[in-house]
Amino acid sequence: MSVESVNASGFAREGLDVLNRITESARGKVRRAAELMAHCVNTGGVIHAFGTGHSQALVLELAGRAGGLVPTNRLSIADLVLYGGADPSVLDDPLLEREPGVAEQIYGLASPRPEDLFVIISNSGVNNVIVEMALHAKDRGHRILAITSLSHTHAVPASHPSGRRLADIADVVLDNAAPRGDALLDMPGGGSVCALSTLTGVMLVQMAVAETASLMITAGVRPPVYVSANVPGGFEGNLHLEERYKGRIRRPAS
Template sequence: MAQVAPGAAQFADAARTAADRVVGANKDAVVAAARLIADCVAAGGVIHAFGTGHSQAVAFELAGRAGGLVPTNRIALVDLVLRGGEDPAVLRNPLLERSPGLADRLYELAAPRPQDLFVIVSNSGVNNTVVDMALKATGAGHRLVALTSLEHTHAVPALHASGRRLADLADVVLDNGAPAGDAVLPLPDGGALCGVSTLTSCLLIQMTVAEAVSLLLAEGHEPPVYVSANLPGGHERNALLEARYEGRLHRGGH
């Protein structure tokens, strides 16, 4: 029997299945991650989101978006140039995320405080920069939430000299349920199409933020949450909330 060619309906079905599976598998982890976020916000801390490659999309989902928490900082490799003074040519390296030794400088540029929390996103969880950042953050005493694919991370060799993966270093691991290689629709001649990790990871991030805000409200805190800057008065309201964290919120170079 000929294999059915992949299409929009097939991906929609695969995405719904993946989402349902991820929600069920991460119930306890979402609650635990939300507890860390709520404690961080209640203590006046900032949540630092870091990811490379397509995982940057998930960092965007956490840091600085309408309906999200204000005390969020997005760390990105581009910070090395835009805030760190490096030659822009450094960003031309397609394997930059595998380069050791970058996390110290990125951490320094972020200038986190002791009560701050790190959320590190990596589908594979094995590249040097994300593992270096996890080691740097936990070594400095920060709590760490990892968002990764456990199937992928255990299917590939650890690249870091320590032999450790992102998931090995976290206080809480959120598993995005993506298969090794991420893509979910098999192609007739081999290979696969359409990655699902961004969808499931963003779902987990939003679930965790919702649970964290629920905890903050239940404990008598007023959660600092963004409204859309494209609504009347939105920019001004957001600016007042951001002023509480002056100099601590950076969104990939800004």
């Protein structure tokens, strides 16, 4: 890639090209993801979304936002402090997400039910806490939807003791098409700039939500969807919908 391509127009052009490709190539997998999500909601389940680092942006995109499904729950390493009583200083450890047992604690604090679905998001798909969460949820009978980069995950060693990656465990995998290392634009002399996974991940999440709504509507079921709290009646209406899932979904301050 030439130096002339390392600019705003270059990223827009390359990023849109990837988006156009995945909106076509991912349709079948998005449909399968939506089938998992619709089944979960229709059977009274909750969709638990988990990710670390910048993948938390996609957790927020799925769980608890206007236009999104109500029975969604955000899981985070911060839950150890928010709900588990751990000292806030534990979050200062940059290697915390590599520690064994962390995912099991986060899972336990959420108290999932068997009908609940787990959406686990990781660009690399090899981080210890990510793989541990997938394995723990799978062992307890949950279906797993993964959003990851297959290019990245197959280009790096598996770091979990099992030797497995998130993509190896999930029932359905949505490939965000991000390159190894995530950055899209190659710079002259080496290195690259401008991460892609959030852009493509948001597209995949919203495609899956749209397809889920379509499946439910076709089946004669009105999807429980959030209205913006900043329109008249939105806040009150959302509280009414949330009552169905009282004690099962959490809305921590962001």
